[in-house]
Amino acid sequence: MYGAILRPSNELVECGEAHVGVLHATIALGRFLVDIHDPDIFPRRRERVVDSASQTVEVNLHAPCGIVRLTVPVVVTEKEAKSDPSRPVSFLSPPAYATAINHPVYGGTYYVLVDVRELGFAQGLRDVDFDRVTPVLKTLKGYLNSHPDFPTACRHPSGMPLAYPYSVMVVDTEVGGQPDDVEGAETGLCFFADDQIDRSLTGSCVVARMALAYAKGERRHGQRWACNSLVSNHFSSGAFVEEIVGTAGDAVTVRVEGSAYNKGTSSFIVEEGDVAGHGGFTMKNPRTPAVPGRFTFRS
Incomplete structure (x- = not known):
């Protein structure tokens, strides 16, 4: 299972090239962004336009590799356009290239x-x-x-x-x-x-x-x-x-x-005062207390 880290605003979103920034995920995220109604998660959702001929919506993601252009099939009702799970989501990749061919050990890009x-x-x-x-x-x-x-x-x-x-x-x-x-x-x-x-x-x-x-x-x-x-x-x-x-x-x-299918939703919160929950920590290499009574974990 993967988690997608959304960036509602970044340099390419602000200049209009992308609708949202993201770390990790494409196909499943495309359906999610079509169906989400929370403006805090996807502020530019209203900019999506339904292509009436193909019944699809274009969503441009700003990923670390560049702009990933998704085409998400939709079903249009009187109230809204919802993603259509019966048809595949597609995306256009940024340019990809091979750097080594027939090498004795490896070939490919990254x-x-x-x-x-x-x-x-x-x-x-x-x-x-x-x-x-x-x-x-x-x-x-x-x-x-x-x-x-x-x-x-x-x-x-x-x-x-x-x-x-x-x-x-x-x-x-x-x-x-x-x-x-x-x-x-x-x-x-x-x-x-x-x-x-x-x-x-x-x-x-x-x-x-x-x-x-x-x-x-x-x-x-x-x-x-x-x-x-x-x-x-x-x-x-x-x-x-x-x-x-x-x-x-x-x-x-x-x-x-x-194709991608919805499995469920969940919510996580960080309560005020929860220092460990806000910053995160692992138990691999916990450091000794810097101040008596206060514990510092490597995040």
Whole structure:
């Protein structure tokens, strides 16, 4: 489960390029922003305009990677336009590009992409043994973090390097459910953080995959492709569908389609005087009291 940190106002919101700023989340957040009525959460919600022909609403998110342009299907009633869960949400990515191809260890942008059979798993992702795969990926991530070529490969055109790989995506091009309206399909397994496995491949990860595939000549402009997770394969539903809709030099703009469903709502408050709740803390390295009777935790 992920949490999205909304920024109702920032530089791109104030200049009119984005409707809201956000850290993490796209497809599910698109439906949420269409349906939310709280002006404190989404002050610019009234600027949304329903396209009567397609019955969709455009929502522009300012994410750390740039502007992510969402198209959210809606059902229009006399009172309001609500998001339509029966149709997929799509978004246009910021430009994505491959920085290293056919490298002995890695290829891709800020995601490490590796074929499952190159790791020695001949059966691919049809029957995954996590107890065997996880240590291999942990070793690979450790090697990458110490490899002298990695900082050079993970350098943005602005010159700012990424210090570590956000995620390792294991790809199996021989497995994956294929919807009727796509030309091909594959499956991916996304490892991140402390050897955690994502139920989803995440929108940005499949964009990275398409950028690499385009750079290697494996995808072309306008070609629709399905990228499955183990979950979407199991339920035969929920695969990402991606399509390269624009190119500029080595960079590609990718349209990604996917679905999200509401599970529930909850509210959190911070009461006045709750010092620990306001700042947050962990119990990994609590510091000793700076003043007798007062405890200071590392947040």
